[in-house]
Amino acid sequence: MPRGSSPIVRRQRLGAELRRLREVAGLTGEQVVDRVGWAAKSKLSRLENGRSRPDLADVLDLLDLYQVRGRDRDQLVAITRDAGNTRGWLRAYPVMTQRQRGYAELEAGSAGIREYALSIVPGLLQTAEYARTRILSSPTRGRADGVPAQRPAPAGGPAAETPAAQEPDTEVAARLARQTVLTRQPDPPRYEAVLDEQALLGRGAPPPVRDGQLAHLTSLAMLPNVTIRVLPREAAVGPDFVPYSGFSIYHFTDPDDPETVTVEALARELVLTDRTAVERYARVFDWLRDAALDPVRSRAWLESRLE
Structure with a gap:
């Protein structure tokens, strides 16, 4: 994780960008959940609000749906990894x-x-x-x-x-x-x-x-x-x-x-x-x-x- 970054802040950034991408695609939350095949409809809400540590596979599903490619995709993948990183605190958690x-x-x-x-x-x-x-x-x-x-x-x-x-x-x-x-x-x-x-x-x-x-x-x-x-x-x-x-x-x-x-x-x-x-x-x-x-x-x- 880059010096000076925080999992909480990265979750917030990731959630805001995922919400923006969904809105640009003209999709509702229910439509997204149905298309990616998630059982829990609350998963998308938790991701977009930064309330859960993101799973990379889930984020990749969304990026595929929103047709995010190239540098933008690479950047969001990197942010996802930072958002789920607990390295320094794992032992104390x-x-x-x-x-x-x-x-x-x-x-x-x-x-x-x-x-x-x-x-x-x-x-x-x-x-x-x-x-x-x-x-x-x-x-x-x-x-x-x-x-x-x-x-x-x-x-x-x-x-x-x-x-x-x-x-x-x-x-x-x-x-x-x-x-x-x-x-x-x-x-x-x-x-x-x-x-x-x-x-x-x-x-x-x-x-x-x-x-x-x-x-x-x-x-x-x-x-x-x-x-x-x-x-x-x-x-x-x-x-x-x-x-x-x-x-x-x-x-x-x-x-x-x-x-x-x-x-x-x-x-x-x-x-x-x-x-x-x-x-x-x-x-x-x-x-x-x-x-x-x-x-x-x-x-x-x-x-x-x-x-």
Whole structure:
């Protein structure tokens, strides 16, 4: 898989193109399913919405039906293979909830990640103790770091969760496994976080766990690809610039892979790929970044809370 690509994003690209090809051919979903001889009529819908890992044979059936040839066909075959690729996460999948898998695929396929945390330290930055505290205190197990409550449309992935994936120890281990993306070699993603003071000193964890988390952040800030900024309460940010919840922006190397935004919500997470919406969140992140302390002062702020 090319550096900076993501199975979720590739499934989305593939689904959108398959839908476009069907519409160009002037066919309904039922007509397509009948002509390729699929027993399950929902298979096409899942493919077009990016909700399932594509089978190459199924995609080839559709490309034959739509008479796609040459370079276009080769490109879609390559995207299909990327969309079904689980290489880096295959070993961890059996112990990851569906929610964790969704973020793992976005994170591990990213060339750049930007996050704003309003009330909870992002999952990629959490210590094991902090993660455990958040998991055990969450009324909806596994939502502590903003992992999507369900695989959002049009992105997709495995639908089932194993009983083992619900255990706190397993969830903590899976979250720590996700964090290895920050130190992967070669080409770790460029990671940038703006952490609201509320996320650092609020009610997210008891003092001993919180102090351990702050110390961990000072260490992570030393990584060459990681930038951490603190947004203190007194920061000069207008009320219109402060979002109601945290969000993450994922950037990919391939310009045809759309930037993706995930937004924390109470019942489920919102996933956006619309260019206008993504650009709006990017502007908000820039405003928050400019209002926050610079990286050196942010590290000093973190260290001062440990004295």
